[in-house]
Amino acid sequence: MSALSFRLPWQSQQRVLPGFGLSLGISLTFVSLVLLLPLTGLVGELKGMSLSQYWAIITEPRVVASYVTTISGAAVAAVINAAFGLLLAWVLVRYDFPGKRLLDALMDLPFALPTAVAGITLATLYSSNGWMGQLLEPLGWKVSYSWVGIALAMAFTSIPFVVRTVQPVLEDLPAEVDEAAMALGARDGVAFRRVILPHLWPALVTGTGLAFVRSLGEFGAVIFIAGNMPYETEITSLMIFVKLQEYDYAGASAIASIVLAVSLLLLLAINLWQGRFIRRLHGGR
Amino acid sequence: MSIRLENIQKHFGRSQALTPTNLHIDNGELIGLLGPSGSGKTTLLRIIAGLESPDAEVGPRILFGERDVTRVHVRDRRIGFVFQHYALFRHMSVFDNVAFGLTVLPRRSRPSSGEIRAQVYRLLEMVQLEHLAARYPAQLSGGQQQRVSLARALALKPEVLLLDEPFGALDAKVRQDLRRWLRHLHDELGFTSVFVTHDQEEALELSDRVVVMSNGRIEQVDTPDQLYRNPANRFVFEFLGDVNHMEGEVREGVLTCGDAKLHVELPEGHQEILLRPHEVTLSTSADEIAHLPAIVTSVVPVGAEIRVELTAEWMDQPWLATVRHQEASTLGLSRGKKVYARPLSWHHYPQGTSAAAQGAAQPA
Numbered sequence: 001m002s003a004l005s006f007r008l009p010w011q012s013q014q015r016v017l018p019g020f021g022l023s024l025g026i027s028l029t030f031v032s033l034v035l036l037l038p039l040t041g042l043v044g045e046l047k048g049m050s051l052s053q054y055w056a057i058i059t060e061p062r063v064v065a066s067y068v069t070t071i072s073g074a075a076v077a078a079v080i081n082a083a084f085g086l087l088l089a090w091v092l093v094r095y096d097f098p099g100k101r102l103l104d105a106l107m108d109l110p111f112a113l114p115t116a117v118a119g120i121t122l123a124t125l126y127s128s129n130g131w132m133g134q135l136l137e138p139l140g141w142k143v144s145y146s147w148v149g150i151a152l153a154m155a156f157t158s159i160p161f162v163v164r165t166v167q168p169v170l171e172d173l174p175a176e177v178d179e180a181a182m183a184l185g186a187r188d189g190v191a192f193r194r195v196i197l198p199h200l201w202p203a204l205v206t207g208t209g210l211a212f213v214r215s216l217g218e219f220g221a222v223i224f225i226a227g228n229m230p231y232e233t234e235i236t237s238l239m240i241f242v243k244l245q246e247y248d249y250a251g252a253s254a255i256a257s258i259v260l261a262v263s264l265l266l267l268l269a270i271n272l273w274q275g276r277f278i279r280r281l282h283g284g285r
Numbered sequence: 286m287s288i289r290l291e292n293i294q295k296h297f298g299r300s301q302a303l304t305p306t307n308l309h310i311d312n313g314e315l316i317g318l319l320g321p322s323g324s325g326k327t328t329l330l331r332i333i334a335g336l337e338s339p340d341a342e343v344g345p346r347i348l349f350g351e352r353d354v355t356r357v358h359v360r361d362r363r364i365g366f367v368f369q370h371y372a373l374f375r376h377m378s379v380f381d382n383v384a385f386g387l388t389v390l391p392r393r394s395r396p397s398s399g400e401i402r403a404q405v406y407r408l409l410e411m412v413q414l415e416h417l418a419a420r421y422p423a424q425l426s427g428g429q430q431q432r433v434s435l436a437r438a439l440a441l442k443p444e445v446l447l448l449d450e451p452f453g454a455l456d457a458k459v460r461q462d463l464r465r466w467l468r469h470l471h472d473e474l475g476f477t478s479v480f481v482t483h484d485q486e487e488a489l490e491l492s493d494r495v496v497v498m499s500n501g502r503i504e505q506v507d508t509p510d511q512l513y514r515n516p517a518n519r520f521v522f523e524f525l526g527d528v529n530h531m532e533g534e535v536r537e538g539v540l541t542c543g544d545a546k547l548h549v550e551l552p553e554g555h556q557e558i559l560l561r562p563h564e565v566t567l568s569t570s571a572d573e574i575a576h577l578p579a580i581v582t583s584v585v586p587v588g589a590e591i592r593v594e595l596t597a598e599w600m601d602q603p604w605l606a607t608v609r610h611q612e613a614s615t616l617g618l619s620r621g622k623k624v625y626a627r628p629l630s631w632h633h634y635p636q637g638t639s640a641a642a643q644g645a646a647q648p649a
Contacts, residue, residue: 176372179336180434182359183366184386185441194389198376 042260045253057254065231066239067258073147073222073235074215077154082208085162086200092163093170107163115157115220122153123224145227150235153221158211165207166200173199202277209270213263286444286477287312291346293339295328295501302328303501305343312350315471315478317492319485321524325501326481327449333479334366334447335359349445362445365438365476369450371430373422379433380418383408386440408436411470428459435467439474446471448480452487464491485525489513497521519634522559529565529604531577532557543599546576551633558631565606567593567616567624577626579604584618586610593618595626 046054057063092104110118126133126143136143143149173196181191219237226233236259243252288310295303303325310316318326331337332347336359339345347355354362374382383405387396396404409415412432422430431451438446451467452460468491471478482488488495489509497504497512497520505517516522533542535556540547549558571578579595582603586592591613595604606626608618616624 174370174372176368176370177374179359180366180368180372180437181374181385181389183334183336183364184389184437185360186385186389187360190389194385195374199374 039260042253042256045250046257049250049254054254057251058258062230062234063236063239063255066234066236069147069150069233070216070236073150073154074212074218076147076151077158077215078208078212080151080155081159081162081211082204085159085207085211086166086204088159089163089166089170093167094175107160110157111160115218116224118156119153119221119224122149122156122221126152126225144225145229145233147233149225149227150222150233153225154215154218157218157221158214161211161214162204162207165203165210169200169203202274206270206274209266213266216263217259286350287348288333288445288477288479289346289348290329290333291348292343293329293332293345293347294343295325295332295337295339301501303332303339306503308496308503308506310477310479313475313477315468315491315493316480317488317495318479318481318498319483319488319495319524320498321483323500324498326483326496326498328501329498330447330449330479330481333445334364335362336366363441363443365441365443365446367431367434367438367446367448367451369453371422371427371434373430373434373437375422377421378418379409379414379420379422379425380405382422382433383436383440385437404440408440411439412436426459427455428463431455431463435470439470444476446476446478448478450481450483453482453484460487467491489525497524499524519559522632522634527562527605529560529562529606530557530601531560531599532601533599543597544576544578545597545599547628548574549631556633558628558633560628560631562592562605562607564629564631565604566627566629567606567608567612567618568627569616569624571625572627575625575627577628579624579626581618581620581622581624583620584613591618595624 049057088103088107092100092107123144124130126136126149128134128137128144130144133144141148143152177195177199178191181195182188186194217237219235219241222235223238223241226235226238228234228238236255240252240255240259243249243255288308290306290308292305292307293303294305295301306325306329308329318330320326328337332339335354335357339347339355345355346353349362359366374385377385384401387401387404390396395401406415406418409418412435414429414432414436417425417429422433425433431454435451448467452463455463464487467478467480480491489512492509494506494508495512496506499520505512505521507515507517512521513525516525522528531540531542531545531547533540533545533556535541535549535551535553537553538548538550540549540551540556540558547558549556551558577597579597579600581593582596583594584591585594587607589609590607591610593606593608593613595606604626608616616622618624
């Protein structure tokens with residue numbers, strides 16, 4: 001008889017910490033309202049559309065060109081951030097210098113700053129008569145209204161992802177580990193490549209992946225500097241915006257669903273991959 | 286390989302971690318650096334290793350045998366270093382950890398992978414961990430990790446092995462085993478070892494000679510036996526075991542402190558005597574030498590002896606006395622019983638000097 005009785009797993013034992021039911025309930029409600037409901041709405045928009053219509057919208061040449069621009073921009077931004085984010089995290093964790101706290105706080109600025117503000121600032125700075133633009137243009141480096149500007153804006157808004165994921169892992173790596181490697185005769189480069197980098201690798205890949213995903217969806221910071229020339233410097237988020245302005249809600253949703261699917265898949269892949277690594281570092285197989 | 290240290294001094298910012306220090310360690314010796322935290326023992330060890338550099342202005346010199354290594358980087362000093370928290374490479378298997386030193390050798394002196402394999406297994410066999418070669422550090426116990434770390438440090442056959450509180454993070458039983466095992470390894474392989482510890486028992490048990498340090502200074506360097514019997518000063522005496530204090534005025538050869546009186550041969554004035562727990566006996570009555578009334582507050586059997594804690598108004602801190610089981614039952618020791626302590630002998634360190642005086646309180 002007892003085998004048939006229904007029992008929820010969390011009812012089997014008395015909890016010491018109160019409020020489990022209430023807090024979980026509120027959390028789930030919140031997640032549903034804020035995350036799931038809009039996502040469902042997005043998919044709902046697509047229901048009036050046939051598969052061929054959907055396919056036609058998402059493979060429209062101008063949209064495909066925007067995928068290429070977005071992905072290559074985000075990829076360049078992610079690689080730049082991986083290198084400089086790692087360096088920044090290293091400097092912030094391993095050295096003491098005046099102004100360290102300030103630099104640390106500054107790392108969060110791209111999160112806190114409205115992306116449109118960042119976009120306008122960058123556009124002003126790098127336009128042909130801006131401070132940086134004036135210097136770079138004669139050298140033949142055109143930043144604004146080109147993919148370089150897009151990558152730059154994406155890198156600006158997503159650098160905290162790398163710094164903030166690598167930093168705690170680096171703090172967790174005791175200085176003794178480098179000392180051990182050096183006492184065993186390893187040159188600096190060898191110690192870094194064989195001892196420090198493998199330890200940071202999962203965090204670095206995760207941070208870079210998050211930065212990449214974030215860059216895929218970046219809008220505010222990019223559109224001011226990108227120039228938005230069709231087939232050349234239009235990003236996918238802008239295509240969604242354009243569709244919306246034309247009151248083509250279904251078209252906008254179709255493109256948005258692609259961005260959403262790619263982002264979710266990447267996040268899932270990063271999490272699975274990272275889980276494997278972390279299990280090894282902490283024992284269980 | 287012998288180690289000679291001359292004028293080793295270290296400041297961290299404005300605080301002085303080591304006052305200028307000289308030390309000579311003979312070839313093949315096992316030396317314990319003993320001291321409380323902040324005594325400079327770890328700093329001294331790290332300077333020997335080359336992980337810290339001594340202050341340059343006092344002309345420091347570090348010699349390994351005839352080789353001057355003062356300005357030699359840690360990676361070229363050819364030492365083995367064992368860290369308190371093992372510092373194993375967590376992303377590498379046990380095998381790869383031990384092989385690390387061999388695999389980072391410059392290409393022309395690097396052994397072939399077959400030789401590395403054979404050598405690593407030889408080392409793992411020595412630390413009795415060859416069956417765990419494929420495991421990751423996180424899957425090992427603390428004692429096993431420390432053995433891996435030792436095997437790793439020994440892979441390059443260093444002539445100097447330095448250990449920073451190597452057993453500090455392990456539990457008592459494992460620590461005991463590893464100590465015995467380190468002693469054995471040291472005697473068998475014949476390297477020179479220096480280890481840091483704050484545990485006086487560990488230092489006395491394991492070392493050929495112990496360097497006792499406090500406040501960035503070497504207080505005494507001696508064999509464990511000499512150290513215990515002839516402590517150079519009050520600090521060493523107090524650090525090497527439990528100590529009972531009695532402080533008071535000496536007048537006409539009697540040290541008085543509250544209602545406690547003891548005949549001593551000390552100059553007139555304010556004096557303090559120190560005694561070890563085994564130098565205290567207990568009786569039910571006072572005699573003409575000592576009148577030291579006290580109340581028993583705890584009676585704890587510790588192995589072959591019974592440890593008795595005593596309090597009285599004249600004591601600043603409770604006294605400890607160790608008595609035999611038989612004695613304890615004759616006296617009928619129990620909590621709350623009033624007894625009289627009688628020193629068998631005592632120690633006296635005059636203020637501001639390192640000379641020691643000892644006295645024996647034999648019945649007249």
